[in-house]
Amino acid sequence: MTDAPNGLQTPSSCPGLTRASTDFGAGANVDGRDKPGHDGARGRGHRVLSALALTFILAIIGFVAWVYSLGPLPLDEARQVSTTVIDRNGKLLRAYAMSDGRWRLPVDAKANVDPTYLKLLFAYEDQRFYAHNGLDPLALGRAALQLGTRGHIVSGGSTISMQLARLMEPRRQRSLYAKLRQIVRAIEIERSMSKAEILDLYLALAPYGGNLEGIRAASIAYLGKEPKRLSLSEAALLVALPQSPETRRLDRYPEAARRARDRVLDRMVAEHVVSSEDAAQAKAAPVPKLRKPMPILAPHASDSALATVKDTPVIKLTLDATLQRVLEPLARDRAIALGPNISVGIIVVDNESGDVLARVGSADYFDESRAGQVDMTRAVRSPGSTLKPFIYGLAFEDGFVHPDSLIDDRPVRFGSYAPENFDMTFQGTVPVKKALQLSLNVPAIVLLDRVGASRLASRLRQAGGNLVLPKDEAPGLAMGLGGVGVTLQDLAQLYAGFARLGTTRPLREVVAAKDDREPMRLLDQAAAWQVGNVLLGTPPPENAAHNRIAFKTGTSYGYRDAWSVGFDGRMTIGVWVGRPDGAPVPGLIGRVAAAPILFDAFARTGKTLTPLPKPPKGTLVASNAKLPLPLRRFRPIGELVRTGGEQALHIQFPLNGSRIDVDRSGGAEAAAMPVKVAGGVLPMTVMVNGTSRGEIDGRRQRLIDPPGPGFARLTVIDATGAADTVVIRIQ
Numbered sequence: 001m002t003d004a005p006n007g008l009q010t011p012s013s014c015p016g017l018t019r020a021s022t023d024f025g026a027g028a029n030v031d032g033r034d035k036p037g038h039d040g041a042r043g044r045g046h047r048v049l050s051a052l053a054l055t056f057i058l059a060i061i062g063f064v065a066w067v068y069s070l071g072p073l074p075l076d077e078a079r080q081v082s083t084t085v086i087d088r089n090g091k092l093l094r095a096y097a098m099s100d101g102r103w104r105l106p107v108d109a110k111a112n113v114d115p116t117y118l119k120l121l122f123a124y125e126d127q128r129f130y131a132h133n134g135l136d137p138l139a140l141g142r143a144a145l146q147l148g149t150r151g152h153i154v155s156g157g158s159t160i161s162m163q164l165a166r167l168m169e170p171r172r173q174r175s176l177y178a179k180l181r182q183i184v185r186a187i188e189i190e191r192s193m194s195k196a197e198i199l200d201l202y203l204a205l206a207p208y209g210g211n212l213e214g215i216r217a218a219s220i221a222y223l224g225k226e227p228k229r230l231s232l233s234e235a236a237l238l239v240a241l242p243q244s245p246e247t248r249r250l251d252r253y254p255e256a257a258r259r260a261r262d263r264v265l266d267r268m269v270a271e272h273v274v275s276s277e278d279a280a281q282a283k284a285a286p287v288p289k290l291r292k293p294m295p296i297l298a299p300h301a302s303d304s305a306l307a308t309v310k311d312t313p314v315i316k317l318t319l320d321a322t323l324q325r326v327l328e329p330l331a332r333d334r335a336i337a338l339g340p341n342i343s344v345g346i347i348v349v350d351n352e353s354g355d356v357l358a359r360v361g362s363a364d365y366f367d368e369s370r371a372g373q374v375d376m377t378r379a380v381r382s383p384g385s386t387l388k389p390f391i392y393g394l395a396f397e398d399g400f401v402h403p404d405s406l407i408d409d410r411p412v413r414f415g416s417y418a419p420e421n422f423d424m425t426f427q428g429t430v431p432v433k434k435a436l437q438l439s440l441n442v443p444a445i446v447l448l449d450r451v452g453a454s455r456l457a458s459r460l461r462q463a464g465g466n467l468v469l470p471k472d473e474a475p476g477l478a479m480g481l482g483g484v485g486v487t488l489q490d491l492a493q494l495y496a497g498f499a500r501l502g503t504t505r506p507l508r509e510v511v512a513a514k515d516d517r518e519p520m521r522l523l524d525q526a527a528a529w530q531v532g533n534v535l536l537g538t539p540p541p542e543n544a545a546h547n548r549i550a551f552k553t554g555t556s557y558g559y560r561d562a563w564s565v566g567f568d569g570r571m572t573i574g575v576w577v578g579r580p581d582g583a584p585v586p587g588l589i590g591r592v593a594a595a596p597i598l599f600d601a602f603a604r605t606g607k608t609l610t611p612l613p614k615p616p617k618g619t620l621v622a623s624n625a626k627l628p629l630p631l632r633r634f635r636p637i638g639e640l641v642r643t644g645g646e647q648a649l650h651i652q653f654p655l656n657g658s659r660i661d662v663d664r665s666g667g668a669e670a671a672a673m674p675v676k677v678a679g680g681v682l683p684m685t686v687m688v689n690g691t692s693r694g695e696i697d698g699r700r701q702r703l704i705d706p707p708g709p710g711f712a713r714l715t716v717i718d719a720t721g722a723a724d725t726v727v728i729r730i731q
Helices: 015-025 035-069 115-125 137-150 160-168 176-192 195-205 215-223 232-243 254-270 276-284 299-308 321-338 384-398 432-437 441-451 453-462 477-481 488-499 525-536 590-604
Strands: 083-086 092-096 314-316 343-350 356-360 406-409 428-431 550-555 561-567 571-578 650-653 673-678 685-688 691-695 701-704 710-717 723-730
Touching: 083 299, 092 299, 092 321, 115 160, 115 232, 115 254, 160 176, 160 195, 195 215, 215 232, 232 254, 232 276, 254 276, 299 314, 299 356, 321 343, 321 356, 321 571, 321 590, 343 488, 343 590, 384 432, 384 441, 384 453, 384 477, 384 488, 384 525, 384 550, 384 561, 384 590, 384 710, 406 432, 406 441, 428 432, 432 441, 432 525, 441 453, 441 477, 453 477, 488 525, 488 550, 488 561, 488 571, 525 550, 550 590, 561 590, 571 590, 650 723, 673 710, 685 701, 691 701
Parallel strands: 083 314
Antiparallel strands: 083 092, 343 356, 343 571, 406 428, 550 561, 561 571, 650 673, 673 701, 685 691, 685 710, 710 723
16 A cells, blocks of 8 residues: 555555455445446336336326217117106007107107016116116126136126117127227216116117117017016026017027026026025916017007197097097998998097097008098098087077977978978977977977078187088088088097087197187077986987987988087097098998997997986976976977067167176175066067076066176067067176
């Protein structure tokens, strides 16, 4: 070692210190570790971590970008369903296939799917459906473990949400990419929809082979019923079919479907969902081997609703499916019995609401020889004698005739028009009610002449009856015998007015959120009740009960149309029989062809007949002998011409069209309204809205209690049958 100044040795003089000093001077650690080597390793570690972090970030960015590239969920397309028409109670009347031919019916699992099916579905497909958010790691792990240990798929790991995603975006091949896409979409579905909505949509989209999608379409097509009540065998079958819908189609591979059903039952037993005894019993049940047609109830009403209501997947009608189901075979069977090319139309109306409860538009919707797709309840046809009750109703309302008045049925001529009865005979003098019950033509035309054809037409239109007259022709006496056009549905609406005591209500067939229909006036209450009471006594068809249904028949000129319309206190039923092309059918008579169908239709409603309303207060109910003298016998206008010097009857007060202000504050006596007449022959009777108010005294006047606010018809009839009428407004 070489000495150095100040007593220090130089490296050359201290060889043992040379390496240590050099290393120290180079920055070596005192513990002897090599710093340059350590720095390199740490740098490489940092670079690896940075690369991994960058890769992870890029992967996340790429994944997010990929998720965004998927676009929004195709919910609008998935929610498209077949348009379905349901009845007032939610029962399916008819469904229409989608534009591409698929049957996909909307589903409400809570209300319309059997709980047994749902229990099997969750146990078989997604046990934690209500707990997960679209992905069930336990199910995926279990499926992977079973696949690894058994070498084949025992149970799937897809949740119902993932299966729904696959149904919304079908993929032909299975792959990791497809599964990842399903997971992403399932999470999106869970975030955008409730569990109930997810379940309903899955049950509507699940494939069942061919063009059947969803449990409702499959249950109706394969089992012939809605999935609301299913046996254990049926529930297991419907759970099994979507796993391989094309290879388990019941109409092609029923044996494969049976084996799949049994596997579902075996698994349910293994998982203690069902007992082995119940499963064995379910396995013994056969599986259907044929596909049933979709229901087509009320096809005419459904077609009309579909054309009227747009962009609505479910159309609710006022019809009753149970009633519709029993009336359609009735129309078909009776039409076949009546002969070739004959069709039958039936309509049932609820009197109180005006709702159409059933509409049978033809004998057979698919029978071309009977023009089955033509709705004869809406066809304009000649009504025959079915308008006669309204003639009598106006006559009762005007107060110049009563059901027990006598009227002559004898030859009469109105210019060149000489009406005759159907049997070409005359009955002589008969009670008015009998003239209506026997549908005598001459008394009806005589009364129409007194009432006025234009007034009859106006009143029927006011009540909702759309009468169709020949072009440029005014209402005439011939309309009383069918010389006008009307539809069966309008006749039913008008006849329901008798049961409603004088008001009609527009018919309704499509249930809407807002019902703003207002009653329309047909007749005064007393007159409407009198007509209904008279029609109740009409002789019924052979072997039918008497005095049960108020009804009227009609036969159009040339035996082209046979009609029968009847009512009780609850409903009105109208029946039309004939050829849709309008050709005559010899021997086609309303009483023989249509009336028996009417009585059978009432019997098939399954309801006890409801009595008609009681007579309104003030209605004159009396035999002929107890009627006021002017009402005991009707005399035509021609017989009112005086041969002596007496003055014609005339109401002096109140004046026709006047407004009467009534002050009721002073009591009934102070509010009394005077009626004064001139001319005429005593005794004279005062009628207000068809109700007798007593006789005119010797001074040719009388005080009467005015009716309530509104228009009132006041008629005075003298001893000879002469009458004068005014219409006033009471305020």
